[in-house]
Amino acid sequence: MKEVGYKVESGLAWLTLNNPPLNALSHALRKAIVEALDRAVADRKVQAIVIIGGERAFSSGADIKEFSGGAFYAEPFLPAVCDAIEAAPKPVIAAISGACMGGGLEVALGCHHRVALADAKIAFPEVKLGLIPGAGGTQRFPRLVGLEPAINLIVSGATVPASLFKGSPLLDVVVDNQGANALRDAAREFATSKKGAPVRRVRDLAVKHPQAEAFLQFAKTSVKAVARGMAAPLRAIDAVAASMERSFDAGLATEGRIFTELMASPESKALRHAFFAERAASKVQGLSDATPQRKIQQVAVVGAGTMGGGIAMTFANAGIPVTVLEAKQEALDRGMAGIRKVYDGSVAKKKLKSEDAQKRVALISPSLDYAAAAKADLIIEAVFEDIEVKKAVFRELDKFAKKGAILASNTSTLDVDRIASFTKRPGDVLGLHFFSPANVMRLLEVVRAKKTRPDVLATAMSLAKRIGKTAVVSGVCDGFIGNRMLDPYAQQALLMLEEGASPRQVDKAIEAFGFAMGPFRMSDLAGNDISWHIRKRHYAEHPKMRPMRIADRVCELGRFGQKTGSGWYRYEAGRRDAIPDPQVDQIIDEERKALKIEPRRIPDAEIVDRLLFSLVNEGARILEEGIAQRASDIDVVYLTGYGFPVHRGGPMFHASQVGLGRVLRRMREFAANPRAEPGSWKPAKLLVKLAAEGRGFDDAPAAGKRKGKSRG
Numbered sequence: 001m002k003e004v005g006y007k008v009e010s011g012l013a014w015l016t017l018n019n020p021p022l023n024a025l026s027h028a029l030r031k032a033i034v035e036a037l038d039r040a041v042a043d044r045k046v047q048a049i050v051i052i053g054g055e056r057a058f059s060s061g062a063d064i065k066e067f068s069g070g071a072f073y074a075e076p077f078l079p080a081v082c083d084a085i086e087a088a089p090k091p092v093i094a095a096i097s098g099a100c101m102g103g104g105l106e107v108a109l110g111c112h113h114r115v116a117l118a119d120a121k122i123a124f125p126e127v128k129l130g131l132i133p134g135a136g137g138t139q140r141f142p143r144l145v146g147l148e149p150a151i152n153l154i155v156s157g158a159t160v161p162a163s164l165f166k167g168s169p170l171l172d173v174v175v176d177n178q179g180a181n182a183l184r185d186a187a188r189e190f191a192t193s194k195k196g197a198p199v200r201r202v203r204d205l206a207v208k209h210p211q212a213e214a215f216l217q218f219a220k221t222s223v224k225a226v227a228r229g230m231a232a233p234l235r236a237i238d239a240v241a242a243s244m245e246r247s248f249d250a251g252l253a254t255e256g257r258i259f260t261e262l263m264a265s266p267e268s269k270a271l272r273h274a275f276f277a278e279r280a281a282s283k284v285q286g287l288s289d290a291t292p293q294r295k296i297q298q299v300a301v302v303g304a305g306t307m308g309g310g311i312a313m314t315f316a317n318a319g320i321p322v323t324v325l326e327a328k329q330e331a332l333d334r335g336m337a338g339i340r341k342v343y344d345g346s347v348a349k350k351k352l353k354s355e356d357a358q359k360r361v362a363l364i365s366p367s368l369d370y371a372a373a374a375k376a377d378l379i380i381e382a383v384f385e386d387i388e389v390k391k392a393v394f395r396e397l398d399k400f401a402k403k404g405a406i407l408a409s410n411t412s413t414l415d416v417d418r419i420a421s422f423t424k425r426p427g428d429v430l431g432l433h434f435f436s437p438a439n440v441m442r443l444l445e446v447v448r449a450k451k452t453r454p455d456v457l458a459t460a461m462s463l464a465k466r467i468g469k470t471a472v473v474s475g476v477c478d479g480f481i482g483n484r485m486l487d488p489y490a491q492q493a494l495l496m497l498e499e500g501a502s503p504r505q506v507d508k509a510i511e512a513f514g515f516a517m518g519p520f521r522m523s524d525l526a527g528n529d530i531s532w533h534i535r536k537r538h539y540a541e542h543p544k545m546r547p548m549r550i551a552d553r554v555c556e557l558g559r560f561g562q563k564t565g566s567g568w569y570r571y572e573a574g575r576r577d578a579i580p581d582p583q584v585d586q587i588i589d590e591e592r593k594a595l596k597i598e599p600r601r602i603p604d605a606e607i608v609d610r611l612l613f614s615l616v617n618e619g620a621r622i623l624e625e626g627i628a629q630r631a632s633d634i635d636v637v638y639l640t641g642y643g644f645p646v647h648r649g650g651p652m653f654h655a656s657q658v659g660l661g662r663v664l665r666r667m668r669e670f671a672a673n674p675r676a677e678p679g680s681w682k683p684a685k686l687l688v689k690l691a692a693e694g695r696g697f698d699d700a701p702a703a704g705k706r707k708g709k710s711r712g
């Protein structure tokens with residue numbers, strides 16, 4: 001079938017959009033819509049025209065793959081398609097089911113009438129890509145729904161059901177009946193009633209609001225407060241405001257100008273990169289749609305601590321039964337109590353219904369007996385970060401787990417190849433590195449060990465989707481992708497304290513760049529004891545390494561962060577505000593004196609670049625070693641797991657935008673600092689090579705080989 005099916009029945013022309021899966025408005029589809037429309041207009045037998053999509057989508061909007069080439073702007077450009085529909089002399093009716101979003105919604109607004117299933121999904125998601133609707137949406141939508149509802153939907157990017165617009169001029173008919181032909185029948189009945197009727201064009205309506213100016217001002221002030229430096233939501237208000245202040249055509253021109261301006265903005269480029277990066281991460285080298293997968297119906301988690309509890313809830317939330325195993329009754333009781341507390345909290349905050357919370361708790365079965373894991377299709381180990389403890393657990397699992405069960409470790413730093421070797425079935429072993437709190441954080445690093453079988457990896461990737469996680473594949477190395485990069489980043493943060501910065505200055509500088517949390521606030525949240533534990537192991541493994549005395553002394557005082565009421569900052573009972581603490585200043589001061597350092601005022605720009613480029617350099621090594629499959633995977637890790645600002649696109653994208661040559665020059669400057677740790681700014685070979693060729697990370701082919709050192 002062609003992009004648009006064409007059929008005439010009893011005076012009605014049916015134009016069926018056919019660009020699976022979601023009728024994205026590719027150039028071919030746009031062209032076919034206009035051709036079919038012209039045909040229907042010319043056909044004397046046709047008295048009204050119905051444009052209908054498929055069950056999943058009327059249309060999900062622009063084909064954003066076309067953004068990077070010329071096809072997006074190729075004629076007929078989407079605004080011209082909407083104009084052509086609106087200009088048709090015969091009534092055109094949109095019959096809407098499934099997604100009706102962005103450009104898809106704009107096509108529907110170009111039509112003279114709309115008939116929709118009650119559960120059709122209505123949205124203008126453009127702001128999520130740093131854009132605004134650009135095919136008349138900001139002008140036609142307020143003409144139908146009013147100024148306030150239009151701004152609310154366009155600025156938030158939220159998806160709402162069509163039923164919300166019952167009674168609004170947006171929808172002539174809302175179809176509650178969900179039968180297979182319900183939409184078609186309702187559209188036929190409505191279109192028949194409009195045969196030969198004069199057309200009603202949205203452009204001819206006026207937008208009315210009793211206090212438009214005051215409302216627009218209020219909207220701007222409120223959006224500014226939450227936009228976190230993003231331009232699109234504010235510019236969306238400007239565009240919608242034009243629907244009131246100017247003629248339709250002048251309003252369209254304003255919308256077009258703003259759209260073009262945003263399309264070229266670094267923010268929108270970064271958001272589009274992030275969108276594609278996440279899609280790309282699910283594609284794994286060596287796997288295909290034909291790779292077989294194992295069935296996962298029953299899961300077991302070993303260890304009911306911080307991570308085990310969060311992981312168990314993640315599965316229960318997805319409706320998958322999970323057994324939680326512990327070594328001691330007391331720890332098991334504590335773990336289950338922690339799980340109940342989280343669910344009670346969600347019920348209290350009205351995020352979850354009480355009966356749903358009960359259902360989820362009922363899916364989690366506590367046990368002290370490994371035999372309880374015998375039926376599990378997947379067993380995830382989340383016990384102490386100690387290779388001997390892990391060894392004992394995996395030996396035991398090897399005895400009890402059924403044949404074909406996948407055995408996973410949630411280790412943050414230990415060698416997954418070595419863990420696999422503790423079993424007689426290393427092909428069934430992989431790392432599933434969840435982030436804390438595991439029931440909340442979206443990122444899942446899927447660690448592919450040397451012997452991990454393809455079907456095990458493929459199963460893990462699709463399971464991640466089922467439980468709502470964004471999975472990124474990592475090879476085996478010390479810290480995998482995310483934490484390995486965090487090592488040099490944390491080192492820079494600590495060195496800057498010695499040189500003259502305060503924890504607050506470092507945090508504020510990188511937070512102003514857009515990070516959700518600076519390194520010191522983040523460490524206080526995660527627990528300073530975790531990095532202390534890793535540092536002590538580093539000291540033992542590398543006796544020549546210079547100890548980070550400031551950080552060690554903070555930990556020696558038991559200042560482990562929020563959980564102990566103090567860390568890099570102090571915290572008042574029940575509050576999370578980080579308050580600078582003179583005791584920490586004193587430690588910093590004493591250590592500067594011991595190192596004979598005359599403190600200097602470090603510019604914020606230096607703080608930001610030192611933190612970012614230490615991430616980028618390690619990321620480049622990870623890429624050249626083949627630990628990450630592609631640069632954009634590293635970006636996904638930082639965007640979804642480490643609070644990197646999404647409008648900056650991730651560390652590797654950001655570096656490519658800055659220009660790798662400039663990044664390198666800056667790194668040389670930092671290396672010349674007499675306080676720099678020897679070798680710490682040695683540039684990765686890949687970085688040097690790409691900079692010399694004037695390229696960015698996105699063009700870098702992934703390394704074929706996989707290697708890397710591990711500790712543990």
Ligand code: NAD
Nearest residue numbers: 303304305306307308326327331382383384385411412436
């Ligand atoms: P935790 O100390 O909170 O919990 C570990 C639990 O394992 C304890 O309840 C303990 O009783 C139990 N346990 C110990 N030995 C056991 C055994 N033989 N059988 C059954 N249960 C046993 O630790 P955690 O923070 O949940 O970390 C668990 C794992 O997750 C570690 O490998 C850690 O590196 C990793 N991890 C932690 C984080 C984090 O932020 N905490 C993040 C990612 C990964």
